Amino acid sequence: MSLITTLARLEAVSTGRAQPAATVRHRHLSDHPLVLVPLTTAGEAGAPLGALVGTDRDAPQLLVVPQPRDRDLRFAFLSELADIVLPYVDGYAESVEAAERNETDPETGKRVKVEVELCADAPQLIVPSRAGVDFLRLLGRSMRFRRTAEQDPETPYPAPPRVPLLGRWLTHFGERARMPGSSLLPAMTDLLARHWSTGQSTLEDQHLGALLAWIDPPEGRSGAEAALEAELARDEQGQLRHPPAGPATDPAFDNKLLAPAFERYDRARTALHAAEDGLEADDRLGALTAAEEEIRGLVLSRTRPTWDAVWHGIDLLRALPEGAHVEERWTRDRWSFTGHRDRVTAGEPPQPRRDDAVTAANKLASREREQARLEAQEALDDPLVMAGRRLAGEAFAGEVTDVVMTYSEGKRPSPRPLVTVRTEDRPHLGERAKVYRSLGGKPQSAEFVGYEDSAEGSPEGGALIVLKILDKMGRGKEPEAGSVPEKGDRVCFTLFEHEQRGGAKLPEPEDTPWTHGGPPGEAVQETADPVTPEDVL
Amino acid sequence: MPLPRTRGTALRQRLAELRGPEVPAKALDARALAALAANPGCKRRAILDGAGVNKTALASALGAPSAFGQSQFALTRGNAFEAKVKADGGAELLRLVHERLDRGAEPPAEAEVPDLTAIGPEGRTARTALALREATAGAWTLLDHPMLALDVAGSPAFLEPDAVVVHPDGSWTVVEIKSFPLLDGSADPSKVGAAARQAAVYVLALEEVAARLDPAPKVRHRVLLVCPKDFSNLPAASAVDIRKQRAVTARQLARLTRIEDIADTLPEGTCFAPDLPAAELTAAVESVPATYAPECLSACELAFHCRDRSRAEGAVTSLGRSVRAELGGLTTVEDVLAAARGETGDPDDPAVAALRRAAELRSEALGARPEVLRRRPETPEGPAEALGVSACR
Numbered sequence: 062m063s064l065i066t067t068l069a070r071l072e073a074v075s076t077g078r079a080q081p082a083a084t085v086r087h088r089h090l091s092d093h094p095l096v097l098v099p100l101t102t103a104g105e106a107g108a109p110l111g112a113l114v115g116t117d118r119d120a121p122q123l124l125v126v127p128q129p130r131d132r133d134l135r136f137a138f139l140s141e142l143a144d145i146v147l148p149y150v151d152g153y154a155e156s157v158e159a160a161e162r163n164e165t166d167p168e169t170g171k172r173v174k175v176e177v178e179l180c181a182d183a184p185q186l187i188v189p190s191r192a193g194v195d196f197l198r199l200l201g202r203s204m205r206f207r208r209t210a211e212q213d214p215e216t217p218y219p220a221p222p223r224v225p226l227l228g229r230w231l232t233h234f235g236e237r238a239r240m241p242g243s244s245l246l247p248a249m250t251d252l253l254a255r256h257w258s259t260g261q262s263t264l265e266d267q268h269l270g271a272l273l274a275w276i277d278p279p280e281g282r283s284g285a286e287a288a289l290e291a292e293l294a295r296d297e298q299g300q301l302r303h304p305p306a307g308p309a310t311d312p313a314f315d316n317k318l319l320a321p322a323f324e325r326y327d328r329a330r331t332a333l334h335a336a337e338d339g340l341e342a343d344d345r346l347g348a349l350t351a352a353e354e355e356i357r358g359l360v361l362s363r364t365r366p367t368w369d370a371v372w373h374g375i376d377l378l379r380a381l382p383e384g385a386h387v388e389e390r391w392t393r394d395r396w397s398f399t400g401h402r403d404r405v406t407a408g409e410p411p412q413p414r415r416d417d418a419v420t421a422a423n424k425l426a427s428r429e430r431e432q433a434r435l436e437a438q439e440a441l442d443d444p445l446v447m448a449g450r451r452l453a454g455e456a457f458a459g460e461v462t463d464v465v466m467t468y469s470e471g472k473r474p475s476p477r478p479l480v481t482v483r484t485e486d487r488p489h490l491g492e493r494a495k496v497y498r499s500l501g502g503k504p505q506s507a508e509f510v511g512y513e514d515s516a517e518g519s520p521e522g523g524a525l526i527v528l529k530i531l532d533k534m535g536r537g538k539e540p541e542a543g544s545v546p547e548k549g550d551r552v553c554f555t556l557f558e559h560e561q562r563g564g565a566k567l568p569e570p571e572d573t574p575w576t577h578g579g580p581p582g583e584a585v586q587e588t589a590d591p592v593t594p595e596d597v598l
Numbered sequence: 599m600p601l602p603r604t605r606g607t608a609l610r611q612r613l614a615e616l617r618g619p620e621v622p623a624k625a626l627d628a629r630a631l632a633a634l635a636a637n638p639g640c641k642r643r644a645i646l647d648g649a650g651v652n653k654t655a656l657a658s659a660l661g662a663p664s665a666f667g668q669s670q671f672a673l674t675r676g677n678a679f680e681a682k683v684k685a686d687g688g689a690e691l692l693r694l695v696h697e698r699l700d701r702g703a704e705p706p707a708e709a710e711v712p713d714l715t716a717i718g719p720e721g722r723t724a725r726t727a728l729a730l731r732e733a734t735a736g737a738w739t740l741l742d743h744p745m746l747a748l749d750v751a752g753s754p755a756f757l758e759p760d761a762v763v764v765h766p767d768g769s770w771t772v773v774e775i776k777s778f779p780l781l782d783g784s785a786d787p788s789k790v791g792a793a794a795r796q797a798a799v800y801v802l803a804l805e806e807v808a809a810r811l812d813p814a815p816k817v818r819h820r821v822l823l824v825c826p827k828d829f830s831n832l833p834a835a836s837a838v839d840i841r842k843q844r845a846v847t848a849r850q851l852a853r854l855t856r857i858e859d860i861a862d863t864l865p866e867g868t869c870f871a872p873d874l875p876a877a878e879l880t881a882a883v884e885s886v887p888a889t890y891a892p893e894c895l896s897a898c899e900l901a902f903h904c905r906d907r908s909r910a911e912g913a914v915t916s917l918g919r920s921v922r923a924e925l926g927g928l929t930t931v932e933d934v935l936a937a938a939r940g941e942t943g944d945p946d947d948p949a950v951a952a953l954r955r956a957a958e959l960r961s962e963a964l965g966a967r968p969e970v971l972r973r974r975p976e977t978p979e980g981p982a983e984a985l986g987v988s989a990c991r
Contacts, residue, residue: 064956067921068938071914074931081964104672106779106829202781203829262892262918285909293665293902312667320670414782448959452952590828 069258077283091185111360189306198235204228242435384442418577459484618871623650626755633897642888653899664899746803798843
């Protein structure tokens with residue numbers, strides 16, 4: 062955390078309200094996001110309890126597993142979820158625009174431009190918290206290797222159709238969520254914490270209710286009070302007034318409300334199976350439905366507040382103007398979405414359990430590159446972020462006090478103007494360090510020449526930095542108009558590069574060196590997780 | 599004539615007084631110890647744990663109840679899994695130990711599972727030590743829920759690992775059984791870390807037992823972590839190297855302020871019995887200093903109480919340890935803000951200078967600094983330009 066964010070947090074403590082941590086919105090927000098509030102069962106891996114899901118804030122769909130340990134009910138839930146999520150995802154897969162991509166021609170080995178399709182927009186799934194992202198990734202893993210009866214008639218416990226496909230999509234969304242700056246599957250707590258600093262620690266910011274209370278406290282109350290209530294207040298029955306955003310539920314809820322409801326449901330189901338004639342069965346079916354309704358009510362009561370909170374967060378974020386580079390990063394998300402769409406249509410197998418060495422190294426490298434890109438772009442988009450970089454000595458802003466025209470030595474002298482900038486920042490400039498400024502969206506580079514003595518009795522403090530502008534001045538002998546700062550201009554130079562270069566190219570997977578396990582060999586069809594008798598609940 | 603009181607019984611007496619008459623002592627488990635070692639500077643936690651005070655009850659009595667609880671679903675599932683792992687005299691468990699840690703040894707065809715039942719924790723500790731001494735050389739022995747004692751800041755803590763295995767070569771291995779899944783060979787790192795810290799405490803306690811034997815058997819520094827495999831409840835195991843956690847925990851346990859020293863600083867008649875009136879309890883708790891940090895929220899039952907206090911004092915640590923580290927000698931919110939506004943503080947102090955610069959840059963970026971405008975009235979651009987808002991584009 063930089064000192065500027067720390068200061069914002071302290072101001073939040075002192076004023077009782079969250080303080081801005083950004084002046085623009087740094088993440089893309091879809092006009093039609095799909096909000097998903099999942100709940101899970103404690104102690105079981107990947108056993109959903111229910112979910113509230115939909116694109117219409119006034120009409121969420123409630124999905125419930127009345128007995129999470131029952132495999133058939135779990136499959137029914139996942140199948141219903143697939144029926145909501147997949148049509149939403151498919152809706153974005155159809156509308157495409159033409160785009161170009163650089164590819165290596167397999168015959169000549171040259172880089173050529175290829176016409177490809179790019180989806181015009183991409184789906185966006187929003188979950189309440191980071192734990193929700195992890196849970197979707199887990200669900201994706203639990204589903205993608207399942208086989209349907211159609212794929213493999215021999216498979217025991219076949220999955221309903223489309224469930225494996227949902228698994229592959231959730232896996233893709235979950236993987237993409239690890240990419241810095243990606244917005245395919247954001248967590249609301251992360252989005253809010255990026256744009257506001259609260260008067261509590263980052264650990265406590267993981268609580269969506271408390272975070273929102275700091276940012277937008279109810280009338281007449283301080284954020285601190287409201288956050289405390291959101292975190293801890295319980296009703297007469299000992300239940301939290303503001304249920305946690307999940308997917309884990311409060312143990313008091315599990316023990317006092319959910320467990321008895323499950324028991325009633327189990328009993329009603331056993332009674333129904335034991336019914337001897339139609340009339341009795343009818344009665345008992347009624348009891349079973351009532352028991353199921355009760356569980357549905359319980360799940361709704363724990364997910365609805367979170368659902369509303371997520372939409373509240375969306376409202377707050379929409380009020381912020383979008384940062385200039387957000388669209389560009391969203392285009393990368395669209396590429397990622399299009400890429401996976403193509404892999405699914407091409408009939409490729411689901412993502413493997415473990416990546417091979419080259420894929421893993423590529424993923425890591427691209428995440429590092431995206432992280433650097435995100436940091437640079439956020440600083441360029443947002444003066445508040447840039448202020449943090451200036452404080453850290455990674456950028457400086459100031460006024461141009463002098464411009465002297467010089468030329469490069471060589472056959473064709475090019476302009477190399479010397480620009481003197483007065484700044485109060487203290488950049489860490491090494492000898493001949495390169496610095497960059499944004500000129501019409503493109504980086505213009507300059508070289509640090511030296512400090513000038515400001516001993517002329519200038520009333521203003523600060524250092525005088527002399528820079529030599531190196532490029533973006535056109536081909537002529539005289540620099541193009543507007544390409545060189547003029548005296549009196551306010552300029553801002555960064556020590557970091559604005560655009561990220563890709564690293565060294567990695568070998569093809571079949572050329573993986575022995576140090577990294579050698580070539581991965583023939584791709585084998587990953588088998589579904591074995592079904593053990595212990596699994597049958 | 600009363601017997602002369604030794605230092606040990608005097609301390610025990612004193613701790614019993616602190617706990618309150620007729621309040622049974624709460625045993626210090628490995629989880630609490632690992633949490634204590636994570637915040638070794640907290641005297642409040644040290645004395646309360648050392649005296650065996652039930653912190654959950656204390657927190658409720660103080661009006662800041664802890665939020666810890668375990669769902670019965672998780673409990674049932676965890677117990678069922680542990681029972682499954684240890685079924686058939688621990689055959690599956692020993693197979694995993696053999697496969698993961700000791701492939702060179704004889705495969706465990708049959709193992710001894712000594713009976714460890716005894717009365718009271720001391721009795722069980724003695725019984726465990728006996729079973730460890732008598733473990734036959736050249737055979738596998740499984741100790742199911744043994745009891746170990748560890749001296750913590752001057753008072754004994756009794757610990758109960760899930761299992762300890764004696765290898766045919768005489769060395770000992772700690773086994774931790776957890777119910778979080780091992781998914782495609784990897785598990786949640788924070789949970790594995792917690793399990794490793796816990797296991798490190800058991801290893802330290804076992805080493806004390808081993809040191810009393812001649813020749814002293816080796817306590818292995820690779821423990822076996824057993825978790826459900828993927829989405830099933832079949833056991834999967836992984837060897838976890840806990841040398842680092844062991845070293846850290848050993849160092850921090852040694853650093854813990856002696857409990858008797860803390861006890862000596864308390865005013866006469868201090869008592870933490872949860873049935874006392876809240877005001878009296880608060881005063882008693884306040885008489886021991888705490889070092890609250892947000893990490894306490896996930897480890898200590900008293901965290902909400904300490905957080906309230908820390909916030910009321912305006913301590914910057916309540917925003918995180920890293921925040922505190924950044925601000926030099928300034929420890930309260932108001933101090934920092936006053937220094938940032940330029941009202942107090944020495945401008946030559948680097949922390950103060952950095953703060954002022956940060957405050958200046960922040961308000962400049964937020965567009966709330968009229969001085970900037972006033973200083974440069976000749977600027978031809980609009981106000982936003984002059985503020986540097988879009989200068990970076």
